[in-house]
Structure formats: C-alpha cells, structure tokens
Amino acid sequence: MKPSIPKGTRDFLPHEVRRRNYIFDVIRKHFRRFGYQPIETPVMENLSTLTGKYGEEGDKLLFKVLNNGDFLRKANEQDLANRDSNKVVSQISKRGLRYDLTVPFARYVVMHQNDLSFPFKRYAIMPVWRADRPQKGRYQEFYQCDADVVGSDSLLYEAELTQLLDGVFAELGLSVVIRLNNRKILAGLAEIAGLGDRMMDMTIAIDKLDKIGADGVRKELEERGANAGAVDTVMQFLGVTDLEKVAPLLADSPVGMQGIEELRTVFDTVRQHTVSNRVEFDVTLARGLNYYTGCIYEVAVDTDVHTDVKMGSIAGGGRYADLTSIFGMKDTPGVGISFGAERIYDVLEEIDGFPADTAQDLDVLVLGLDEDSLAHGFGLVTRLRRAGHHADLYPKTTKLQKMMKYADQRNAPRVLIIGSQEVASGQYSLKTMATGEQTKVSEAELMALLG
Known part of the structure; x- marks a missing residue:
C-alpha cells in the first residue's frame, strides 16, 4: 500500500515542529503576560453544539463523525432510498470535529460557570478542522491560538486585545495591519439599505470582497435578492475609508451610531499607548460568523513592508454579546481573537523570519x-x-x-x-x-x- 495522508493535512519534520513551537511559545508568552489562563476542550463536540453557529457557509464545512457500531441501523430507509443526505447525516452522525475554539469555549463556560471567576480570561492553542478546499495558507486541519474574555462588556478589552495582537507580531518580527470594524455599523448599513432582514446575506457577500472584488460582491448581493437601490447603497458605503466620514451616513440608524461610538472609544484608547503596527478602520471588514455582534478584528501582513508576501488574514476575532445564551446562560458578553498559526508559519518561512536557533x-x-x-x-x-x-x-x-x-x-x-x-x-x-x-x-x- 502506498502511504498517504488526507488532503488538507500535513506531516511536520523536526525542524518544522521546532519552528511551529517557536510561534506557539511567543503567542503563549503574550497570552500569559496579559493574564489569560489555559484551558482545553475535546477534539469532538456534539453536532448540536456546532451547527448554526458559523453561518450558512460554515455549517457546510463541518466534519461529521459517524456514530459508533452499525451507524446505518437507525437511518430512515426512505431517506436512504431518496438519497437525502441532509436527513441521513443527522441520523448517522451525532458528533463533529471542532470548527473553531470559540463555540466550544462558550459551551465550556456554561458547563463550568460555578468553577470560574468572571470576567474569565482564557487561552487555548489547539487544532481545529474545516472541510475547506485546500490551497496555499488554507488547510483542513490547522491550529488556532485563541484568547477570549467573557463576563464583561468593557471596551477596554477590545483595546487590550489590539495591544496583544500588536505585541505578538512585533516579537515575531512581522509587520502587519490590524483592521477593525463593528458589526453594529454593518447592521446600520443593512438598515439604511433596506436589508435589515438580510444582514447575514449582506455580510457574507461583503466578507468575500478581497476574493471576488467589488463586481463579485455586487453580483452576489443581487443573487441573494437585494434590489438595485440596496446594492448601490452598500457599494457606495464600502468605498468610505474614514470612520468619521461613515458617521454621517449612519445618522438615521441608532444601532449604526452605537457602533461608531464603540469604535471611537477603542481607537482613542489604543492611540494613548505606543503600538508597533498600523491599526486602521476598515468598513469592508465583515467576518461572516453569526455570533459576532460588536467590534471585529482582522490582521493581514503589511505589504508595504513585506512587498512580496501574498497571504490572507493571519489573525482575527471579535465581540459576541451573548454567545453562551444558546447553551442556557444569558447576559454573558465576550470578546476574543484567534491567531492563524499555519499562515503565520508560511509567512515567516517566506520572509526568512525564523530565528537561527530554531533550526537546532x-x-x-x-x-x-x-x-x-x-x-x-x-x-x-x-x-x-x-x-x-x-x-x-x-x-x-x-x-x-x-x-x-x-x-x-x-x-x-x-x-x-x-x-x-x-x-x-x-x-x-x-x-x-x-x-x-x-x-x-x-x-x-x-x-x-x-x-
């Protein structure tokens, strides 16, 4: 038999493991410096925990795990005969590999709430799995390095996480752009464009802007049922790059203006302290995950410095107002970030950015x-x-x-x-x-x- 591994996964040679550990060690050091505590959760979660949390696109990328034993025994014969895969999968699979570390964290908080002190700050460095099409910088098995805090709606945590992102990449010697937006601003845009009931459709389309371009976003919005006027409003809005120029456009949207005020507070706090990397507002930043409700982050390599690097986002995150409520624990806001270790590795390798002693x-x-x-x-x-x-x-x-x-x-x-x-x-x-x-x-x- 010819040896092989599943697509989208990788073996690592010793020198690659040492380099990966260097990245993990830097990130872990900063997590601990900012007061975050380590936790671990299982590789598998119940599918009921995972589904419906990542949006339409995310649910399609969940890896399902077949039930033990004769998994077809409880499958409906008619559904099998009709080749109804959606119904059959729900009958033969009750578990799935974790898609990210945030939803399992919300489940963890609810189950262990009596053992935790709030605000609770946690970090986790563990693998996740997504049935995505493998390509450069995108794998089906990869590590995430997450830091989250739950139990507080203080915007100081948004500023703190911005500092944490900045500190990690500064130590790694990687110049980046930390981009911020607020989902309430996007909710305000949906409201003034007449797409209030289709906000997820709008954000999913906007989130693809860097991949399919403005014409692609326009086409996708039209395919999702937005009329010409709504599409024109969205596209005009996406052309604004200054937070203060966005504010007048949202003057008639209370939720949009709340998002403006929150971002102003975060930027004002961050600017009072020195940072090594650029921190910018980006109205096109959408992050199409269902659970984000406030400030959202995305980090990309600064191509003005690393001119030859072509890579998507290498870190991201955002605030979720009440993610734990889906598991029965209400009024527990949180905010968190996640480092994409695989992409960071690829970029550091491309720019020859690893210290010499990681080879030994x-x-x-x-x-x-x-x-x-x-x-x-x-x-x-x-x-x-x-x-x-x-x-x-x-x-x-x-x-x-x-x-x-x-x-x-x-x-x-x-x-x-x-x-x-x-x-x-x-x-x-x-x-x-x-x-x-x-x-x-x-x-x-x-x-x-x-x-």
Whole structure:
C-alpha cells in the first residue's frame, strides 16, 4: 500500500515542529503576560453544539463523525432510498470535529460557570478542522491560538486585545495591519439599505470582497435578492475609508451610531499607548460568523513592508454579546481573537523570519571513536543532560566522516570527539561546526561553555 495522508493535512519534520513551537511559545508568552489562563476542550463536540453557529457557509464545512457500531441501523430507509443526505447525516452522525475554539469555549463556560471567576480570561492553542478546499495558507486541519474574555462588556478589552495582537507580531518580527470594524455599523448599513432582514446575506457577500472584488460582491448581493437601490447603497458605503466620514451616513440608524461610538472609544484608547503596527478602520471588514455582534478584528501582513508576501488574514476575532445564551446562560458578553498559526508559519518561512536557533535542538553531539570511548561518552552525555543541556550520543563507532555527516544533518552546533587519548587525559576535542574551529576542553570547561 502506498502511504498517504488526507488532503488538507500535513506531516511536520523536526525542524518544522521546532519552528511551529517557536510561534506557539511567543503567542503563549503574550497570552500569559496579559493574564489569560489555559484551558482545553475535546477534539469532538456534539453536532448540536456546532451547527448554526458559523453561518450558512460554515455549517457546510463541518466534519461529521459517524456514530459508533452499525451507524446505518437507525437511518430512515426512505431517506436512504431518496438519497437525502441532509436527513441521513443527522441520523448517522451525532458528533463533529471542532470548527473553531470559540463555540466550544462558550459551551465550556456554561458547563463550568460555578468553577470560574468572571470576567474569565482564557487561552487555548489547539487544532481545529474545516472541510475547506485546500490551497496555499488554507488547510483542513490547522491550529488556532485563541484568547477570549467573557463576563464583561468593557471596551477596554477590545483595546487590550489590539495591544496583544500588536505585541505578538512585533516579537515575531512581522509587520502587519490590524483592521477593525463593528458589526453594529454593518447592521446600520443593512438598515439604511433596506436589508435589515438580510444582514447575514449582506455580510457574507461583503466578507468575500478581497476574493471576488467589488463586481463579485455586487453580483452576489443581487443573487441573494437585494434590489438595485440596496446594492448601490452598500457599494457606495464600502468605498468610505474614514470612520468619521461613515458617521454621517449612519445618522438615521441608532444601532449604526452605537457602533461608531464603540469604535471611537477603542481607537482613542489604543492611540494613548505606543503600538508597533498600523491599526486602521476598515468598513469592508465583515467576518461572516453569526455570533459576532460588536467590534471585529482582522490582521493581514503589511505589504508595504513585506512587498512580496501574498497571504490572507493571519489573525482575527471579535465581540459576541451573548454567545453562551444558546447553551442556557444569558447576559454573558465576550470578546476574543484567534491567531492563524499555519499562515503565520508560511509567512515567516517566506520572509526568512525564523530565528537561527530554531533550526537546532542540540547543544552538543558526542562521538566515540572506539567501544571504551563510546561507553565513556554515554556517561558524559548522562551528566550533561542532568545539568540541563541538550546532548546526544552517536550510538556506535564507525567512520568519523559518517558521524560528522550525521552531526550536520542534526544541525548540531558543536561536536565532542572522544578517543582513547581523550579518555585518558580528560581533555576532549570540541569542534564548532559553523567555523570548523577545534579546541581541547575538560568536562568542567564544556559545562561552563554550554552555560
């Protein structure tokens, strides 16, 4: 059998895992710095938990898990005969792989509300699954790195999350544009365009602007039943780039003006403190998930700095007024962000942005030239490891050239060569691989050198 893996998934080589861990470590450090606490949720959730939370498009991308055992036993024979896949799926599948980390978090909060202190700030770094068409920067299995706070409607958290986004990307050495909008502004647009009952149709179309262009959005709005006047109003609105120029257009919409005021507060708070990246208003930002109700975020690579990078959003998020109410816990507002680790990895790789030390997982590789030296080397490596150093031992004696090739393949920065003379004298040959320089060191000197 020819080995293979499902489309949209990937294997990772050791150097790729180290680079991914570098990204996770930076993000985790900032999550903890801002006071977020770690939680974990199951890979699978009940489909009743997941469906209806991600909009029409999102529900189509859910991975369903077949029921255990004879899963067709409870399927309706007539539905099977009619090949009614929607009805059959609901009968043979009660669980699904998580689509994101936010909806499971809302379920978690409701189930554990008596064990939590509110406002509750959590982070999670875990994989999610979406049955999307694989392409560059888009996979069916990928990691999300989320930070959310529930139990407060304070706009200080919107400003805080903006700072968190900025801090992570600054440390990663990646220049980005942090774009903000507010779903209430979009609700106001739907209201003045006469699309109040079709807001989701409107936001789904707007959310595709960067993929299908203005003509594509116009066509999709028309296909979703918007009349010419409504389409013209939406398209004119999308051409405004200044928050203060949007305000007069929404003067007759109370909900739209509330969105304007909320964004003003967030921008005013953020601007009182230094940020490393651009933070901008973007009226075209829609984020087509059903549960967002207030401020929404999207982060993209700053192509003015990284001119050759072509990548979609690499982080995003937003406020949800009452996501937990669908699980029976009302009046629990929240706001959160999510980093797209896979896309961040691809961008850092493209711009050669990973630190050099992510290529290494060893401090030193020890080579024994004969059996006695190999046994001596095993004892030395044991002491190095107990001292906290990353040390390894080539497991047998062979040609030095072959062992040095292995050292190169392992990206070992230093190689310690032990022969009978080194064992007798206690002075080992230490080679620095980058320069080829070779010196004699004692065990104590080696320990001090490794730090």
